Amino acid sequence: TKILAIESSCDETSAAVIENGTQQLSNVVASQIKSHMRFGGVVPEIASRHHVEQITQIVDTAMEEADCTWDMIDAIAVTQGPGLVGALLIGITAAKTLAFAHHKPLIPVNHMAGHIYANQLVQPMEFPLLSLVVSGGHTELVYMPADGEFEVIGETRDDAVGEAYDKIGRVLDLPYPGGKKIDEMAQEGEDVYDYPRAMITEENYDFSFSGLKSAVINHLHNAEQRGEQLEPQHIAASFQAAAVDVLVEKTLRALKEYPVKQLLVAGGVAANSGLRHDLKQRMATEAPDVALYFPPLSLCGDNAAMIGAAAYHLYGQKVYADLDLDAKPGLLLG
Ligand code: ATP
Ligand code: MG
Ligand code: FE
Numbered sequence: 001t002k003i004l005a006i007e008s009s010c011d012e013t014s015a016a017v018i019e020n021g022t023q024q025l026s027n028v029v030a031s032q033i034k035s036h037m038r039f040g041g042v043v044p045e046i047a048s049r050h051h052v053e054q055i056t057q058i059v060d061t062a063m064e065e066a067d068c069t070w071d072m073i074d075a076i077a078v079t080q081g082p083g084l085v086g087a088l089l090i091g092i093t094a095a096k097t098l099a100f101a102h103h104k105p106l107i108p109v110n111h112m113a114g115h116i117y118a119n120q121l122v123q124p125m126e127f128p129l130l131s132l133v134v135s136g137g138h139t140e141l142v143y144m145p146a147d148g149e150f151e152v153i154g155e156t157r158d159d160a161v162g163e164a165y166d167k168i169g170r171v172l173d174l175p176y177p178g179g180k181k182i183d184e185m186a187q188e189g190e191d192v193y194d195y196p197r198a199m200i201t202e203e204n205y206d207f208s209f210s211g212l213k214s215a216v217i218n219h220l221h222n223a224e225q226r227g228e229q230l231e232p233q234h235i236a237a238s239f240q241a242a243a244v245d246v247l248v249e250k251t252l253r254a255l256k257e258y259p260v261k262q263l264l265v266a267g268g269v270a271a272n273s274g275l276r277h278d279l280k281q282r283m284a285t286e287a288p289d290v291a292l293y294f295p296p297l298s299l300c301g302d303n304a305a306m307i308g309a310a311a312y313h314l315y316g317q318k319v320y321a322d323l324d325l326d327a328k329p330g331l332l333l334g
Helices: 033-037 044-065 085-102 111-121 161-171 179-186 210-225 232-257 273-286 305-316
Strands: 002-007 012-019 023-031 075-081 106-110 129-134 139-144 151-155 262-266 291-293
Touching: 002 044, 002 085, 002 305, 012 044, 012 305, 023 044, 033 044, 044 085, 075 085, 075 111, 075 305, 085 106, 106 111, 106 305, 111 129, 111 139, 111 262, 111 305, 129 232, 139 232, 151 232, 161 179, 161 210, 161 232, 179 232, 179 273, 210 232, 232 273, 262 273, 273 291
Parallel strands: 002 075, 075 106, 129 262, 262 291
Antiparallel strands: 002 012, 012 023, 129 139, 139 151
C-alpha cells in the first residue's frame, strides 16, 4: 500500500510517499524558518502564502523521488489539525484536489498522531505503549492500548515545553526557533541555577512550564538591571535540567502505573540531547523491560512521512473523508 501524505500545519511544507506505513519512499520537507526568523516566530499569513507557493512543487518532487505514478498511489493522507487554520487549509485543499482528480480515497490525519507514528518508520509499534509527546505546541503523555487508539493521560496546563525553549531563546537573543541552540549551549554549561520543577511530585501526569519559563526570564532581566553578566550556557544548562527532570519524572511515574511494551518519544523536542540521555539512563534501571525509542532527528520535527505512517492504520479501517473535509485547528487526540 502506497500513501501520498501532505503536511502543512505550521511552517514546514512537506509531502511524502510511504509504503505500508513503515517505509519512506520519499519525504520532502521545505522549511520556511528563514522567512519567519526576523519576526521571532511563525507569522500565520506568511506561512499560508509560502505553503501555496510551494505545495505543488513539493508534491511533484515527492512523487518523483519515490518513482511513483498516480496509478501506484492507493490513498492521499493529509494533516487535518491541530495547527494554523490557514496553513492547514492549503494542504487540505491540495489533498482534496488530488484525491478528486486521481480518484483516490482521502485520509484525514491528526498531526500529533503523526508525531507518534514517526517512530513506526524506524521499528514496529508494539501495544500497549506509552508516548511522551513534546513539541512546539504540545506536551502530553499518551497511552495507546492498540493501533489507532489514544488516551491522553496527562498534558501541560499552560506552555508546551518547546514553546518555553523558544521564548527563552528569544530573551537570549537566539534566532527562532531557539530550542536546538539552547540544547547545544546547555551541553557547554552547568546546572548551577536552581530553577523550579513545577508539579514534579504531584500524583498526576500533568505538566506546567510557564513558571519555569518566567523564572528563567526574570533571572535574566534582574541580572541585566543590576548590570550583571550571566553565562548563557549556564542558564541554558539549568533550564534544560529543570525541564528534562519534570518530563522524565512524570514519564517514569506513568510507566509504573501503565504496563507497556514501548515508550515512544515524539515531537520536535524529542531531538533534545538532555531528554534522550536522562530518559535512557533512568529507564535502564527503573523500567528495564520497556523498550525506549526516539525518532531519528530528521523525523522529530514536522514532516509528511509521519502523516503517511499514521494514515496506514486508518487506510486499513477505511477512515476516509469526503471532499468537504475541513481544517480543525484545535483537533484533539482520541
Ligand atoms: P505541534 O507539533 O505541537 O503542533 P510544532 O509542529 O510547531 O508544534 P514541532 O515541529 O514538533 O512543533 O517541534 C518544534 C519545536 O521543537 C520547537 O519549539 C523547537 O524549538 C523544538 N526543538 C527542536 N530541537 C530541539 C532540541 N534539540 N531541544 C529542545 N527543543 C527542540
Ligand atoms: Mg516548524
Ligand atoms: Fe509538530
